[in-house]
Amino acid sequence: MRELLSVLVTLFIFPGVAFLVACALLFEWIDRRTIARLQARVGPPWFQPLADLVKLLSKESILPRQADRPICTALPVVSLAAVLTAALYIPVGGRVVYGFEGDLIVVLFLLSLPALFYFLAGWVSVGIYSIIGGSRSVLQYFSYEVPFLMALSAPAILTGSWSISDIITQQAESAWIVLAQPVGFLLAIVGLIGKLKRVPFDIPKAKSEVVGGPLTEFSGRKLALWRLVVDIQTVAGIFLLVNMFLGGGDLTLLQGSAPLGLARAVTFSIKALGMLLTLSVTSVLYARLRIDQLANLGWRILAPLGLLQLAATILMGIG
Amino acid sequence: MSQIKSLLYLLPELFETLFEKVITVAYPFAPLELPANYTGRVRIEADLCRGCGACVRDCPAFGLELEKKGRDEFRLLHYPDRCISCGQCEESCRFKAIRLTNEFVEPSHGQRPSREVLVDHLPDEETDREANEDTPCAA
Amino acid sequence: MTRVTIPVGPQHPLLKEPLSLRLIAEGERVVEATMRLGYVHRGIERLAEERSYVQNLHLLERVCGICSHVHTTTYCQGVEALLDLEVPPRGLMLRTLLCELERIHSHLLWLGVLAENIGFSTVFMYAWRDREIVLDIMENLSGGRIAHAVNVIGGVRIDLDSDQIDAIRRSLDELHGQVDDLVNVVEHEQTLKARTQGVGGASLEQIRRHCAVGPVARAAGLDRDLRRDAPYAAYDRLSFEVVTESGGDVWSATRVRVRETVESLSLCQQILDDLPPGEVAVRASRRVPEGQVVARAEAPRGEVIYYIRSDGSDSPARIKIRTPTLPALSMVRERLRDINIADVPAVISGIDLCVACADR
Numbered sequence: 002m003r004e005l006l007s008v009l010v011t012l013f014i015f016p017g018v019a020f021l022v023a024c025a026l027l028f029e030w031i032d033r034r035t036i037a038r039l040q041a042r043v044g045p046p047w048f049q050p051l052a053d054l055v056k057l058l059s060k061e062s063i064l065p066r067q068a069d070r071p072i073c074t075a076l077p078v079v080s081l082a083a084v085l086t087a088a089l090y091i092p093v094g095g096r097v098v099y100g101f102e103g104d105l106i107v108v109l110f111l112l113s114l115p116a117l118f119y120f121l122a123g124w125v126s127v128g129i130y131s132i133i134g135g136s137r138s139v140l141q142y143f144s145y146e147v148p149f150l151m152a153l154s155a156p157a158i159l160t161g162s163w164s165i166s167d168i169i170t171q172q173a174e175s176a177w178i179v180l181a182q183p184v185g186f187l188l189a190i191v192g193l194i195g196k197l198k199r200v201p202f203d204i205p206k207a208k209s210e211v212v213g214g215p216l217t218e219f220s221g222r223k224l225a226l227w228r229l230v231v232d233i234q235t236v237a238g239i240f241l242l243v244n245m246f247l248g249g250g251d252l253t254l255l256q257g258s259a260p261l262g263l264a265r266a267v268t269f270s271i272k273a274l275g276m277l278l279t280l281s282v283t284s285v286l287y288a289r290l291r292i293d294q295l296a297n298l299g300w301r302i303l304a305p306l307g308l309l310q311l312a313a314t315i316l317m318g319i320g
Numbered sequence: 321m322s323q324i325k326s327l328l329y330l331l332p333e334l335f336e337t338l339f340e341k342v343i344t345v346a347y348p349f350a351p352l353e354l355p356a357n358y359t360g361r362v363r364i365e366a367d368l369c370r371g372c373g374a375c376v377r378d379c380p381a382f383g384l385e386l387e388k389k390g391r392d393e394f395r396l397l398h399y400p401d402r403c404i405s406c407g408q409c410e411e412s413c414r415f416k417a418i419r420l421t422n423e424f425v426e427p428s429h430g431q432r433p434s435r436e437v438l439v440d441h442l443p444d445e446e447t448d449r450e451a452n453e454d455t456p457c458a459a
Numbered sequence: 460m461t462r463v464t465i466p467v468g469p470q471h472p473l474l475k476e477p478l479s480l481r482l483i484a485e486g487e488r489v490v491e492a493t494m495r496l497g498y499v500h501r502g503i504e505r506l507a508e509e510r511s512y513v514q515n516l517h518l519l520e521r522v523c524g525i526c527s528h529v530h531t532t533t534y535c536q537g538v539e540a541l542l543d544l545e546v547p548p549r550g551l552m553l554r555t556l557l558c559e560l561e562r563i564h565s566h567l568l569w570l571g572v573l574a575e576n577i578g579f580s581t582v583f584m585y586a587w588r589d590r591e592i593v594l595d596i597m598e599n600l601s602g603g604r605i606a607h608a609v610n611v612i613g614g615v616r617i618d619l620d621s622d623q624i625d626a627i628r629r630s631l632d633e634l635h636g637q638v639d640d641l642v643n644v645v646e647h648e649q650t651l652k653a654r655t656q657g658v659g660g661a662s663l664e665q666i667r668r669h670c671a672v673g674p675v676a677r678a679a680g681l682d683r684d685l686r687r688d689a690p691y692a693a694y695d696r697l698s699f700e701v702v703t704e705s706g707g708d709v710w711s712a713t714r715v716r717v718r719e720t721v722e723s724l725s726l727c728q729q730i731l732d733d734l735p736p737g738e739v740a741v742r743a744s745r746r747v748p749e750g751q752v753v754a755r756a757e758a759p760r761g762e763v764i765y766y767i768r769s770d771g772s773d774s775p776a777r778i779k780i781r782t783p784t785l786p787a788l789s790m791v792r793e794r795l796r797d798i799n800i801a802d803v804p805a806v807i808s809g810i811d812l813c814v815a816c817a818d819r
């Protein structure tokens with residue numbers, strides 16, 4: 002009985018659904034506020050993301066007559082399930098809910114599912130803007146996903162383990178992987194920006210070109226869930242990068258140490274906030290790219306860099 | 321180096337902006353400061369008005385009306401909802417009676433009467449129109 | 460490949476004013492474009508025939524929001540020519556000052572709109588933050604931020620004392636620093652260049668064929684600016700450079716406009732340094748003698764032409780307005796042929812639409 006209660010608390014409260022949703026809303030607020038301050042504006046108050054979510058949840062959901070209603074209702078729910086499940090396997094401040102050898106691959110797979118569902122959402126909610134946004138999102142997916150996967154496989158090859166907790170432990174013993182693989186770190190950040198569809202890669206939902214992209218026809222509860230998917234994907238992506246490259250809850254740069262749980266949580270939060278600020282600043286620095294420019298960037302610069310990183314890692318491992 | 325600099329071109333300006341004041345004005349939670357010649361509400365110095373009707377003739381929004389029954393018996397009406405605060409009445413008045421002040425005119429929707437009597441030199445009698453009836457547009 | 464029709468319809472996040480475009484696209488390439496105008500048509504030319512010349516001052520100011528002062532300037536020039544009036548030099552200089560301030564305002568607004576439409580919301584916020592400085596100057600001058608109502612037939616209705624001139628000078632100095640930063644961003648920022656360079660190019664021959672005017676034409680190499688070629692108001696007393704580029708694409712148009720903003724700032728400083736004393740207006744009679752006149756001025760978007768015919772009464776018989784956005788819109792169909800969908804916002808913003816002007 003106690004075990005069941007503990008499992009339920011872990012799944013739904015901490016570090017489960019409630020914690021992730023609270024983190025997602027907090028991160029969205031920090032992101033919007035930082036962007037606003039960098040642009041000489043005030044920015045929303047702390048409860049704005051929660052208010053947006055509650056407002057959307059209470060609105061009517063209207064779809065075009067030709068859109069496939071059951072699929073449109075199921076898609077955001079399934080996407081949310083995918084990102085929540087992925088987040089469960091990512092250690093938070095040293096604690097992980099379920100970890101096993103190979104959970105990195107499961108996490109990467111689950112985190113790439115929402116892109117597919119995003120495209121399907123555009124395809125199925127028949128509307129010219131949705132379809133164009135959907136086809137753009139697929140093109141974009143191929144441009145960023147390959148470098149992202151290569152960048153995230155490099156630490157696993159370096160440490161010789163495909164379990165995220167193991168990678169963290171090995172970083173605690175030796176050094177943060179970002180020092181050994183700075184190129185991989187940059188590729189991972191660029192890939193994360195593409196995955197989260199932030200500027201300069203917000204091409205599928207470019208307001209001035211395709212109005213709303215694949216989610217144009219969604220409204221009400223479905224749209225609320227989609228927005229939550231994006232926010233939780235942000236949280237999951239940031240946590241993953243912090244664990245893989247910045248050592249998770251580890252405190253010192255070079256030497257290993259095992260600080261207390263609270264210290265670990267604090268350092269993890271600081272690193273995660275640092276990543277979030279990096280994401281916010283990069284979304285203010287640039288204009289939106291064109292899809293062919295992104296494809297150029299992805300295949301001519303990012304993918305070769307990723308290959309180089311992998312090759313270097315493998316050679317270092319052999320030698 | 322210059323490639324990297326041009327890739328992060330806006331970064332210095334972004335950090336400068338972080339430490340400057342925001343440009344958002346906190347209206348309506350902060351008082352509104354208007355310059356002295358802001359085009360606001362129409363006011364009249366009733367003693368100076370002679371009922372010549374120049375302002376009525378020149379108002380581009382047909383916002384003024386004169387009911388004249390004799391040389392010194394007239395009533396000047398103003399329709400605030402039509403006023404565009406252009407200041408032409410002030411320009412046209414030879415006697416400097418009507419003028420544009422810098423009082424801010426709050427937007428309203430049916431909350432203030434649509435007709436305002438500026439000068440009343442008619443003996444006590446009802447005017448031809450109800451208080452809230454709008455004149456037909458002259459065009 | 461199948462062709463789809465993308466509506467950049469009357470309601471679209473890209474457009475500030477209603478305009479109906481139908482883009483026929485194959486994949487990501489736009490093949491054809493059709494356009495409909497008229498959503499903001501208010502019948503101003505017809506309304507003007509039923510109002511007196513004095514009332515028309517305020518009616519014609521509202522043809523366009525951003526180039527309001529230039530419309531009344533042109534109108535007043537025409538009526539003053541019919542009345543054979545000469546505006547005193549101080550009045551002319553003040554009119555010109557406000558024309559140039561309006562040009563700065565229009566170009567800053569446009570830069571923000573272009574940046575927002577290509578996804579660069581930071582430059583949008585910065586350009587509109589700097590626009591607030593100009594709006595405050597204009598509000599202190601005339602009492603209104605956008606609708607100034609400064610012109611009267613025969614001159615202007617405002618005057619400046621030395622305190623106001625000093626305050627305006629200080630604001631202009633502050634604005635100069637900000638505009639220089641924006642010029643640098645346009646010249647050097649990589650992503651802005653990537654989205655606008657080589658996009659929507661128009662050759663000089665196309666410009667001539669469609670009679671395009673303004674920064675759009677100057678960006679393709681047409682060296683024509685009414686302030687230099689047919690000086691009106693106080694421009695014959697002032698010195699400035701006409702900015703031209705040769706690319707014809709959106710990036711060239713952007714460079715032309717930000718450099719024109721710098722030139723306008725210098726013109727404003729010249730006016731403030733050189734303001735002659737005297738009256739600001741002469742009295743004008745209400746009845747205008749019979750005749751017809753064509754008046755022209757250089758609005759922020761190009762040459763605006765007024766044809767006024769009077770029949771001796773106090774109301775014009777006919778006013779015909781040719782605004783600079785009309786030829787630019789007639790060129791839009793050609794510019795939108797065979798480009799990416801992602802380039803459509805850049806092209807449409809690059810011609811600096813003012814649909815209210817075009818529809819009147």
